Amino acid sequence: MANRDSETLLSARRDRVMARWDLKDEIVLVRSGSVLPMAGSDMEHSFQPHPDFAYLSGRGIPDAVLAFDALQDQWQLFGPRSTPDDQVWHQPADPIGVPLEELEGWIALRTEQTVLEAWDDPKIQAGIAAERIHKDELELSALRSAAATSKSGFDWVYQNVAAGMTEREIQVGMEAEFFRAGAVRTAYPSIVATGPNGAYLHYFYGQDDSLNPSTRTLQKGELLLIDAGGEFGGYASDVTRTMVVGAEPTDVQSFLWQVVLSAQELAIDRCRPGQEWREIHLDSARTIGSGLLELGLLRGEVDQLVSSGAVALFYPHGLGHLIGLTVHDAGGYPAGREPSSHPQSRYLRTDRPLEAGMITSVEPGIYFIEALLADPAVRERFAEEVVWDAVEPLRGFGGIRIEDDIHITDAGPEVLSEDIGKPIRIG
Ligand code: GLY
Ligand code: MN
Ligand code: MN
DSSP states (O other): OOSHHHHHHHHHHHHHHHHHOOSSEEEEEEEEEOOOOOTTTSSSSOOOOOHOOOOOOOOOOOOOOOEEEEETTTTEEOOOOOOOOHHSSSSOOOOSSEEETHHHHHHHTTTSSOOEGGGGGGHHHHHHHHTTOOOOOHHHHHHHHHHHHHHHHHHHHHOOOOOBBHHHHHHHHHHHHHHTTTTTTEEEEEEEEEEEGGSSSTTOOOTTTSSSSSBBBBBOOOEEEEOOOBTTTTTOOOOOEEEEEOHHHHOOHHHHHHHHHHHHHHHHOSSTTOOHHHHHHHHHHHHHHHHHHTTTSSOOOOOHHHHHGGGGGGGOSSOOOBOSSSSSSSSOOOTTTOOOOTTTTTTTOOSSSSSSTTTEOOEEEEEHHHHHHHHHHHHHHTTTTTTTHHHHHHTTOEEEEEEEEEOOOOTOEETTTTTOOOOOOOO
16 A cells, blocks of 8 residues: 555545544544454454544554544554564564554643544544545455455356365365455355355354354255355455256246346346435345245235335345445445334345445345244234245245445446356356
8 A cells, every 4th residue: 555646545535534524623533443352362353453544544553543633634643663572473563653652642732622533423433434435446446356356266166166065165165265366354254055054144153163154065956155255455345146056956946046136137237326225125125026926925916015024034134235344334324314114124234325436235135034934923924925835845945145246337337246157056
């Protein structure tokens, strides 16, 4: 991040954010954060800077502070200096800014000015988020590189995965390719879900000694749902593909996969400035509801099935979210909008009109989720709208999700993950 062009872009980001803050004489402190100790241990988790700090400074080291003095219209970076003792254990970080020890004195000189901690101040955070939602060319370059690392991992999957492999083997092979292609880490814990496990929306972590992705073996003809992405230059990629492995898809697998793909394609085409995300989301639910009606899993009229929450039993999550320095990025809800309690929209992570420069995921899905389908209260409430006898054989089917990362532009949607194939069958 040393070249002149990047310094110019970083300085322009700070200017835009400062204009949004509209301060008089306050001081703002944007901290990078500290390393997190592992519970009950003297070891530490790997460090990730607070994204607001990374956005404004272009740096990612712990215990640094970017300060802004609104009276002087002046930014000052403070960075820690490692001691000889530190250097016995860790390679020293670059000595950025002025020594952190000087921060206290810098604040003390400004006795009349109020100190605003960025992490605690909604106005400061909102100002940064309002800029983070629009990506500059430095960010777009990192996002494209992140998508390229994901492509390497998914290509490995398409060429190497076969029935008989475990989720864990698939994860390890795929992530190795992310890293070979330059990813620094995965953008989030990889979801590699075979068969029924694809119905857990965020199938990761596991319990006790059993990790997810697990040692479960992929069976011939089962669905494999992979939701994973590399991180590059601090920026995320978030891609999902679902495929049948080692056999021709059944009619039901093929039908539902096509419904999800259609919902995704229709939504991607509407990823244009001025479009309300909530409307695109609700239309994706209508597309999925129509498919479930056609397959005979629901009965009734599609708008009513979306309003009642019947479609949400099979598509409970939102169509997508903003992506950037974090995979579920800042700025999803602008001031004045609150998450809805509508059954189809309560997990929607974004509710705003789209604007050029935003990056959003588009990720519709259809799932057969035991926690919902086995619940007697749910079965009672949707006795008329869900054809439970038709759903019964599909318990254990898993889930289908297809996800890409879209750059909103005035010229139409740019799919950053476009080069990642969408095979319905592999192996
Ligand atoms: N990869 C997490 C998500 O799509 O929400
Ligand atoms: Mn996503
Ligand atoms: Mn995802």
